[in-house]
Amino acid sequence: MNHIPAENCKSCRIEDAEHGLTRKEFFFVYQPKLRLQEARLSGFECLLRWKHPSRGILMPASFINIVEDSPLTERFTDYIVTEAAEILANWTLRGYDTLSMAINLPAREIGRPEFAAQLAKLFDTRSIDSHRLQIELTETTNPGSIDALVTAIDALKASGFSVAIDDFGAGCWSLSLLHRLGVDTLKLDRKFMKDIQENSKSKVVVETLIQLAQRLGKQVVIEGVETEAQFAWLRTIAHVDCQGYYISAPIVGEQIDQLVAKHGLLH
Template sequence: NEAHSPIPVLYLDISQFRRVNSTLGYELGDYLLKTMAERLKAFVGSRNSVVRLGDDEFAIILGTMGAELSEVEDIQPAIARVAQNLLWAISQPFTVQDRTVFLTGCLGIAVYPKDGSDIDTLIRHADIAMHEAKSQGNSQFKLYHPITKITSDQLALEADLRYALKRSEFQVYYQPQINLKTKAITGAEALLRWRHPQRGMISPAEFIPLAESTGLIVPIGAWVLQTACQQAKLWQAEGFDNLQIAVNLSAHQFGQPKLCEAITRTLQRTGLNPALLDLELTESALVQDVDSAILTLKQLRSLSIRVSVDDFGTGYSSLSYLQRFPFNTLKIDRTFVKSISQDAKNGAITTAIIQMAHQLQLQVIAEGVETQAELDFLSQHGCDLAQGYLFSPPVSAEAFTELLHRQALNFSK
């Protein structure tokens, strides 16, 4: 391109394609991506290039647009029209073995020579723009602009996250769950922590969404499950035989093929009684494919594994929802627990949730209990268990072991 005419390079990411793989299987998923590539080639024409970069990512180089763009003062509207038309084209239905499949995607766009003088730089910058588009939702596109500090930090954090598991930077902390009748510790929720070698302890609110969006949550989550089950087995060896261990499952993990087989292998490797494992799921993880979710939950229950619905009241909560899904436990979200003793509305809602759950034979745990007034209200209204900073923050396995032994000493007096 001796004339240095503008050439757009597009980075396309197909949204949530892992869910397609888990539904159709990897063979049909790969066939669908090949069909997608053919559609893209038909859209851009034979004189432009389409390259598959990864499992569900493509680069599109629009060399023939150079002459057209060199004749206009503002190239952005012309590129925007191409991006909008391309996103529309990929959103049209695909047919795979008599099944209709709909896909969406996000586009990032970098333009030669403004955004880079070589293809590697252009693709990297288009990738950055694509991630910015993804943060805005489905079927979005963004043109690259000079990288901001926040984007740079996010990319650096993502790069570090990819190696954190291999470098043993993750830790599992445990927060006690208290039986409100006996005041004993009867369970522990396993919570992931990341101790970064340079940045120190990184908030889960910062890295968990990143792990979800990159798919890294699946191997990380498997490690948390393995670690928590091993630790629970160690506590059994110290005489704490009936301690429940609660482990969070993300939507990505819950949607994985052969989830139950993977969990069974973990339990067999660690020797933990399945009845002592409690898997916590958010409401949003369950409603993506209701029939499949019900089947998976029934399989887990058949293995004697307990299932809790986490953050109840913040999503799709309804009576029919609770009736359909085979849960053991309902966890009341902190948003309802806070100020229940002063806020009549929150108190009424919390009381109604406890009563409804008990009528459905569900155990109730209150999350985020921080004051004595909150604890008194929950105890008076029949809540079964509670956890929160009033009792203890999440602590290391060693510190949790000390809590268990101190409790044992107190009960022996």
């Protein structure tokens, strides 16, 4: 696909994004997550793309800045969760009733009044198990009131949804918040894997973060696994999922069958 760099899309306007939503130009690609020791798929992260009529396929960096803190934010959130429910329902029809997905949402969006209840209703009407959806909160986004965030996460978990902190270690959320936020998963930022083979201190940092998260009862996902050496080292660590181009680049929906056939599903 023809990915257009963000710097080439400065003329993107909020009106363009609004029209794009109306015309259903936004779509998902899927980044597989692999449970390392079992070498089986644990799910997919759904990544938003924009099929712009004149600029080709745009990455989120090209448009997300015009959406955040705009009147479109709520519409985008509603679109993403509705698409997620439809896709999960489709996967169920295809026999993948245990296959899970993760979607990215701003922390402030999950704090909207009745958001958790509306999401639960969306899944109930489609007879989808809410445990199959994980909401990833990007750590580099200012989460706003921590008390409000704690309440919002608790409401989602009470409805059966899973919550993760994305890009952990890259942004403004500190280790001291982990005991307050009832998240299920920590996704370690890809920067930790960059020099893992050359720098022994990087290994120590990753091992320490994994041990800390697991002692707190949280699942760990390692992002940015790009080499065979990284993959081999991580396979020595129990109960860790990984993502990265060594496993697979993001794929389109028609390729999911191939990934499932190759790796099998984690049950």
